[in-house]
Amino acid sequence: MDPHTIATLAELEALYARPAAPSLAKEVDYLHPHYRAFVEAAPLCLLSTVGKDVAECSPRGDAPGFVQVLDERTLLMPDRRGNNRIDSLRNIVADPRVGLLFLIPGINETLRINGTARISVAPDLLARCEVEGKTPVSVLVIHVQAVFFQCARALLRSRVWDAGSRRPRNSLPSNGEILAALSRNAIDGEAYDRELPERLRTTLY
Structure with missing residues (x-):
């Protein structure tokens, strides 16, 4: 093995400083109203999934609020038309664990949500996600397990929202x-x- 590879949790924790108090205090297991505001303002969400043999990440986007808050522990995400590879959905069938990263143009903080998802074709849930008279083929019902904001450093370093970066x-x-x-x-x-x-x-x- 490469001697420079960090291979154990003990080695990893020895490499990094302990997280500061705010880094721990910001995490909760439900959608606090402040966090709900981020979900409802976001037109873009990155969905990460874990399949039998692979981990993947896929963009999901629509008008702000396209990911609906059903209650403080449940989200509803429509699966809009795409290329029909259904990679993320295949993964969820194999392993329900998901991660979500919500992005809002002009805002450098992002919102992270970890949880589990199931695929539903319940007519009432599909109807909630209707746009231009069309419903998605399916929706993800996401059970929230952890929620916290990610600080602005990554987006500040990347200058992703700056017009000059386009x-x-x-x-x-x-x-x-x-x-x-x-x-x-x-x-x-x-x-x-x-x-x-x-x-x-x-x-x-």
Whole structure:
């Protein structure tokens, strides 16, 4: 083993200082009204899941409040239209543990929630998530186990909300270019890029 690899909990705890009191005081096992305000203001949430053989993270987004608070220990997250890979859902079937990271444009603090999730197709829950006359195929019912805010350092260092940090999309390979290269041109990359804006517009919900 690499002698520089930290392989035990004892080694890890010896490497880092003990957490300060606020780092521990901020964690609770329910949605305090202050934390609920973050959930209801967030248009973007990163969903982490753990499958049988893999851990993954996937973005979820919609208008602020798209993740609904059913009560102080329960959240409702719609599974909007996507690519039908259903990677996160497959993982939840195998292992219900989830992590959520809520982001709000212009706010450097984020909100972290750990818990468990189940996939539901209950008609009343689907109806709660209707947008433009369309309901999601399924929803996640998330049981909250831990909630705390993450301090601003990561977003301050990354300057993610600064206008000067934005890059034009054409500074990186397009989706079509990536698909054409990886499929050895079995997928027409130019056609994919050309049709993408309309496809996104008509299949958003």
